[in-house]
Amino acid sequence: MADKRENKIVGSGPGKEQAKAVEEYWTPERMAAAKPLPMRKAHTGAGTAEVKPEGKAGSSAPGHPKSHEKNGSTARQFEPNVKGGNAVKNPLAYPYSVCGKLYLTQNGSDFTGSASVVAANVLLTAGHCVFENGVWSTNLAFYPSYPKRPSSDPFYRFNWSYEAAWTAWTQHGNSAYDYGFIWVNSAPGNDLGWLGMLWNASTSGRTWDAVGYPGTPNPPFNGNVMDEAVGTVASSSTSGTIGLTNDNMEHGSSGGPWITDFNGSPREYANGLQSFHIHDGDFTEFGPYFTQDVKGLFDWISNPANRH
Numbered sequence: 001m002a003d004k005r006e007n008k009i010v011g012s013g014p015g016k017e018q019a020k021a022v023e024e025y026w027t028p029e030r031m032a033a034a035k036p037l038p039m040r041k042a043h044t045g046a047g048t049a050e051v052k053p054e055g056k057a058g059s060s061a062p063g064h065p066k067s068h069e070k071n072g073s074t075a076r077q078f079e080p081n082v083k084g085g086n087a088v089k090n091p092l093a094y095p096y097s098v099c100g101k102l103y104l105t106q107n108g109s110d111f112t113g114s115a116s117v118v119a120a121n122v123l124l125t126a127g128h129c130v131f132e133n134g135v136w137s138t139n140l141a142f143y144p145s146y147p148k149r150p151s152s153d154p155f156y157r158f159n160w161s162y163e164a165a166w167t168a169w170t171q172h173g174n175s176a177y178d179y180g181f182i183w184v185n186s187a188p189g190n191d192l193g194w195l196g197m198l199w200n201a202s203t204s205g206r207t208w209d210a211v212g213y214p215g216t217p218n219p220p221f222n223g224n225v226m227d228e229a230v231g232t233v234a235s236s237s238t239s240g241t242i243g244l245t246n247d248n249m250e251h252g253s254s255g256g257p258w259i260t261d262f263n264g265s266p267r268e269y270a271n272g273l274q275s276f277h278i279h280d281g282d283f284t285e286f287g288p289y290f291t292q293d294v295k296g297l298f299d300w301i302s303n304p305a306n307r308h
Contacts, residue, residue: 006167007166007167007168007177007293008166008167009164009165009166009167009296009297009300009306010164010165010166010167010170011162011163011164011165011300011301011306011307012131012136012162012163012164013161013162013163013307013308014138014160014161018138018139021139022138022139022140022141022159022160023159025105025139025141026103026139026141026157030110031103033110034103034110034111034112035109035110035111035112035215036111036112036113036213036214036215036216036223036250036251036252037104037106037111037112037113037128037129037251037252037254038251038254039250039251039253039254039274039275039276039277039285040128040175040178040254040275040276041276041277041278051203051236051240051241051242051289053200053201053202053291054200054291054292055200055292056200057198057199057200057201057202057262058198058199058200058292058295059196059197059198059199059262059269060118060119060196060197060295060298061196062095062193062194062195062196062265062268062269063119063120063189063193063194063196064094064193065094065097065098065191065192065193066191066193082230083246083283084220084229084246084247084248084249084283085210085214085220085221085227085228085229085247085248085249086220086227086228086229087225087226087227088211088225088226088227088228091145091146091148091226092145092148092149094193094268095193095195095259095266095267095268096145096211096226096228097144097145097192097193098116098117098144098189098192098193098194098195099114099115099116099117099144099145099211099212099226099256099257100114100115100116100117100142100143100144100145100146100226101113101114101115101142101143101146101147101213101226102114102115102123102125102129102140102141102142102143102255103139103140103141103142103143104129104130104137104138104139104140104141105137105138105139106132106133106135106137106138107133107135110139112213112215112223112252113125113126113129113213113252113253113254113255113256114129114211114212114213114252114253114254114255114256114257114274115129115142115182115255115256116194116195116211116256116257116270117144117188117189117192117193117194117195118181118189118194118195118196118197118270118298119189119194119298119302120187120188120189120190120194121183121184121185121187121188121189121302122181122182122183122184122189122194122298122301122302123142123181123182123183123184124179124180124181124195124197124255124257124270124273125179125180125181125182125254125255125273126178126179126180126254126255126273126274126275127165127166127169127170127177127178127179127180127275128169128178128254128275129180129254129255130163130164130165130180130182131163131165131169131170131180136163137163140159140160140163140182141157141158141159141160142157142158142159142160142182142184142188143156143157144158144188144192145226146213146224146226147224147225154191155188155191155192158184158186158188159184159186160182160183160184161182161183161184161185161307162182162183162301162307163180163181163182163183164180164181164183164297164300164301164306165177165179165180165181165297166293166297174240175238175240175241175275175276175286175288176238176239176240176241176288176289177240177288177293178275178276178287178288179273179275179288179290179294179297180297181297181298181301183301183302183307195257195259195268195269195270196262196268196269196270197269197270197271197290197294197295197298198260198262198269198270198271198290199271199290199291199292199294199295200290200291200292201260201262201271201290203233203242203289204233205232206232206233206260206271207230207231207232207260207261207267208230208231208232208244208258208259208260208267208271208272209228209229209230209258209259209260209267210228210229210230210231210244210247210249210253210256210257210258210259210274210285211226211227211228211256211257211259212226212227212228212249212252212253212254212255212256212257212274213225213226213227213252213253213256214227214249214250214251214252214253215250215251215252216250216251216252216280217248217250217280217281221249221250221252223252227249227253229244229246229247229248229249230246231244231245231246231247231284232244232245232246233245234284236286238276238286240288240289240291241275241276241286241287241288241289242272242286242287242289243284243285243286244258244272244284244285244286244287245283245284246283247274247283247284247285248281248282248283248285249274249285250277250280250285253274253285254274254275255273255274256273256274257270257272257273258270258271258272258273258274258287259271260272270290271290272287272288272289272290273287273288274287275287275288
């Protein structure tokens with residue numbers, strides 16, 4: 001974990017010129033040429049096989065979509081014992097309707113990742129989707145339920161307005177803080193709904209549904225379909241992180257949420273995300289264990305005084 005005295009929140013915005021340019025940036029040709037953003041393999045911190053909650057479990061409430069956006073139920077779509085990731089049957093059904101493909105530019109190259117809506121104006125994604133190799137990402141565009149919405153759909157695409165992460169990630173690459181938030185002025189959650197968030201929660205007996213857009217291994221994945229993998233907790237040798245069994249979704253799934261239940265609810269709370277793996281072809285992926293610092297970053301980006 002980062003030293004609390006040194007860990008601070010930092011952010012970046014597009015500026016007026018780039019905000020205008022991103023409207024025209026993602027042509028069909030650029031979208032087709034964008035590569036799945038690699039999941040991280042290098043991670044820092046002393047190892048531990050167990051993550052213990054730092055305090056009482058906390059949560060933010062999910063937001064359910066307007067009736068015309070439900071397009072299905074919240075029922076589990078997997079049959080028991082399905083191996084690895086498989087295509088989501090109805091990406092327009094909540095909670096999948098708030099998950100989407102994220103396009104971004106890093107160091108002059110175009111990539112794709114994954115993200116989800118966690119408040120009316122806020123997207124959750126991986127830290128390395130917003131900041132990597134010393135630079136902030138640009139040209140961020142979110143396509144919910146991709147590719148199920150036509151370009152004429154009012155919810156086809158949402159462009160970024162601001163991004164933020166902890167310096168434990170941006171300066172130190174601490175995998176326990178490999179998460180970031182993106183502020184979107186156009187508030188997609190008002191219509192699509194959003195996932196709640198859950199932190200400091202016990203991992204014992206918990207099931208997560210990882211959702212994202214993996215491009216590898218190919219086959220079975222190609223990056224153009226919303227996929228999901230249902231698993232349970234696995235120990236991690238990287239401090240402040242946990243593993244997810246039965247998860248073989250790799251590059252391009254970075255930032256995709258791990259969705260779980262809370263207090264008897266359906267699975268509609270983000271409680272982790274796709275971050276890193278050890279070897280290509282593994283069936284365990286890893287991500288940060290969500291603590292109250294997730295809520296701290298969320299509160300920070302939600303304050304208009306900080307987005308400048």
